[in-house]
Amino acid sequence: MNSVDYLRISLIDRCNFRCQYCMPEGAELEHILRQQLLTDRELLTLIQEVFIPIGFTRFRLTGGEPLLRPGVVKLVQAIASFPQIQDLSMTTNGFLLAAMAQDLYNAGLRRINISFDSLNPKTFDLMTGNRGRSRWQQVWESIQVAHQVGFDPLKLNVVVIPGVNDREVLDLAALTLTRRWHVRFIEFMPIGNAQLFSNRGWTPSGELRQSIRSSWGLIKSQVYGAGPADVFQIPGAKGTVGFISQMSECFCDRCNRMRLSADGWLRPCLLNESNQIDLKTSLRLGASPAELREQVRQLLTLKPEINFQQKESGTSSRYTRTMSQIGG
Ligand SMILES: Nc1nc2c(ncn2[C@@H]2O[C@H](COP(=O)(O)OP(=O)(O)OP(=O)(O)O)[C@@H](O)[C@H]2O)c(=O)[nH]1
């Protein structure tokens, strides 16, 4: 059995973007009420007294948009101070990052993944929802600042939507030629919003790899990380290109992670909603750390059965939570 030592923590379910593939404008999402959010203290207790003792060493902060969480720098500092943690990272849309990057680095965060779907401001705004003003420039600046501050590896996440940004794959891959950036192409998962893009579907990573290989060649490579990307490099490039292929290939057999939602539900699989446990309610009802650890251990023994293994059938549209609510 794979060891499960990576926890993705959603700090907040709200977001300042409205990406069409995740939280489209007009989608009726019920936000978590403030009193239902795990407090900093509760989250730190769960990390320190439940997950670390069980063997979790890698933690990723996500959202919604994690930089919208009030006091996020202080929270990062507190999490980073646990000596058992070997890897603390964040996934962000980058909009607020330029102003916070140095503080986050000083707080102990060392690596960051930034969603960046397009080099073209118009396409970017179309994909992320611009609410009257373009966001591209500010995100582009954040990427430069994150690089200057020293986040390493610095990864850019691109969800590829056929007919929208797929024609940019070579331009995005070319960023890695001269910069030590790691661009990852993600197959769109129709989770929670199956109707969206239903006439366009997703592009198999194999096709993208072939197109990059035809232009420059492509060799197997590596970059530090805990996630499901298959990593390659254009010969001589400074950075790498990665492929996250949850639809065309299946990486569930090497699954090493669980997810904690902003309201304290522990979820064993991104694509299977069964067997989630409500750690926050147990904690608030007075369960001891030992009891909570036992609940999580039980879930770990069930996880191999829960892991999503139906790549042939794709995802189902019957999800009650969308990506923004789960944390991706
Ligand atoms: N199907 C599936 N997709 C995942 C899983 N983990 C991450 N992803 C997707 O991979 C994409 C990138 O995720 P990130 O948040 O950047 O994290 P990561 O790739 O695990 O991070 P690294 O540690 O840097 O490798 C997102 O679209 C996620 O939804 C997973 O367990 N299953």
Ligand SMILES: C[S@@+](CC[C@H](N)C(=O)[O-])C[C@H]1O[C@@H](n2cnc3c(N)ncnc32)[C@H](O)[C@@H]1O
């Ligand atoms: C849910 S977001 C949360 C963090 C942050 N707001 C961001 O966008 O980076 C985490 C990751 O999930 C990816 N994602 C969101 N919806 C997706 C979908 N339907 N299919 C594949 N990836 C998706 C995003 O591109 C992002 O890289």
Ligand code: SF4
């Ligand atoms: S992908 Fe991230 S930035 Fe886009 S809507 Fe979802 S949570 Fe927000």
Ligand code: SF4
């Ligand atoms: S779909 Fe589920 S089992 Fe597969 S890699 Fe993602 S979280 Fe793990």
